[in-house]
Amino acid sequence: MNADLEKLQETNKTELERRGSIFNIGAPATEAVTIRDQIAVGFGDGTVRFFQSGSDPKTVKAHKGVVLSMTNYDDHVLTGGDDGRFLKISSDGNIEEIFNFGSKWVDCVASHKDTKVCSSGKTVYIWTKNKDKPQTLEHQSTVAGLAFDNKGKRLAVSRYGGVTVWKLNNNKWTASNYTWKGSHGTVTFSPDTKYIVTAMQENQIHGWRINDKADLAMRGYPSKIKSFTWVGDTPYLVTSGSSDAVCWPFDGKEGPMGRKPIVVANGGKELATFVKALNGEKAVFTGFTDGSVLLAEIDESKKPIMIRSSTGAEVSTIAISSDNSQILIGDMKGSILLSSLWADN
């Protein structure tokens, strides 16, 4: 095991909470993304706050209502709100309105290099470099998830009935449909881009192998899966939605077909609501309905470590700074823990 991880295991919850800072924002934390040495968090009061170790967070009044979606874009964040605005925000408080959709919500955002994407209703809007007018992609029902592959050549759009994967060729987007009955939410490409996976409105996740559209149904959860994250080199797709972090192996030709997942980070009677990979390690942070967070290796024989104790409000976001030094945990009551992951010595 990695020496740093060992060091981390020596610490306990009081340690991480003791050396960290706790902020009570008073509005649910909805999204968090890492921009260099800062972590930007969107809240239910429309603010985006930039957190950095050793200083007070910088508050940007961005949206009127809820920050529904957020992603990083160079050293900015892109946000979508229930005030119909799609914004580009810098940590010094500079707000650029990319588009205003009026009373329609901006449900999802995505970015790749200098391409900015958002969805409102059934339409996806794509702004490419130096172009004022967006390209639009239409769908048969409301868009519920957006994800680029790692090269930015394909854009997965989840919706009712499946996923549309748009491929960029000579500045033109062409659609390919992946169908599975039901409503599909958050979507992700596997790191090797061989699979796409969605979290459904039912208690299951669904995947497709991209080249032959083979289906992968991953079921048995007691609640909806609100969060997933890719962990390690295997890689594992680790999901929330159960009393453990459920880790599906995506190695080999067949991925998780016919295989059982590994389960780690048991939360007892609490359900996992948010999962986040620890970059570079085969380990995952799992947040639960009571606000507690466990760090676990993807190894059923290892004991997880308590990172944050119960706050009584479900964990809604976790982010790790890009140098793996800081962790930020946010919950539905707006309590934020920002702490150094590693003991000083």
Next chain:
Amino acid sequence: MYEGGIYRTNYKEIDMENTSQVPVTVLTGFLGAGKTTLLNRILTEQHGRKYAVIVNEFGEQGIDNDLVVDADEEVFEMNNGCICCTVRGDLIRILSGLMKRADKLDAIIVETTGLADPAPVAQTFFVDQDVADRTKLDAIVTVADAVHLSSQLVDHHEAEEQIAFADVILLNKVELVEDNDIVKVNDRIRKINPFAKIIKTTRCDAPLDEIVGLNAFSLDRVLDIEPDFLESDHDHEHDDDVTSLSFVSDTPLDMDKFQDWFGNLLRTKGQDILRSKGILNFKGEEERYVFQGVHMLMDASPMGPWPKGKNRSSRVVFIGRDLDNMNLKEGFENCKSA
């Protein structure tokens, strides 16, 4: 197709009792009945409450309210495609977004389009766990046009369903109708739906606190059904008419027998039973039990002890089609404890 295998867990229900649920009012009604008038009142009146209003292509200009949410009435099937799992997908998404707001909402109002079947909206509150945890269906309010309702009931089964599903009916535009015609319309509504509260209005001028925040779905009102309407009325003309049947028993019921009968009834006949409600006196139980159903879905819970000095009688009401062929009376009688 290949599967990743089934993952199972020992999961205990989360205790949600401490989480406050935002009440949701569903507003239905035929085109031109006066729904927009009512929505305008909710949005503009100084009622001192914070209401979010979910609308479909609301054309009204000049209403500056960031709590008006545009929805696309997206009705779709969940799970295996059974009718009871037909829900409003957009509603699940919008309600979960609204629950992330920093400010607390006093109520949420969901407008449905004129020809909409109210079932998917109501079912959303049963089928989706996140929605059920954070919001509760407060009442289905139907705005009916006193002038045109009778003909609409003949021509459109949606109109009949909107009356059948309602907890509250605003009988609007009564100023345009003769008194004896109002009585006729009133009786026609009663025949379909004996438990809805009927409020006669001009320009939907009922006090908002009689429309929003009623706790009507909490079933207390089952107790208040006017006795006249507890007599079953069988003189409807077509088999596909929506009618209601209700039964009363002063003999305590057997819980096991009732669960067997009622569960089986909803499973097999739930498509034709639009609404069911009841308050039950089980043998050996100190508490009242209440239930309410929408098609095949049902909620039941104890509701505290019986009021002192009041008759412990069980009452059930069914609203639906083809009720005569379900042996309801016989089924209910068989549930009486020996």
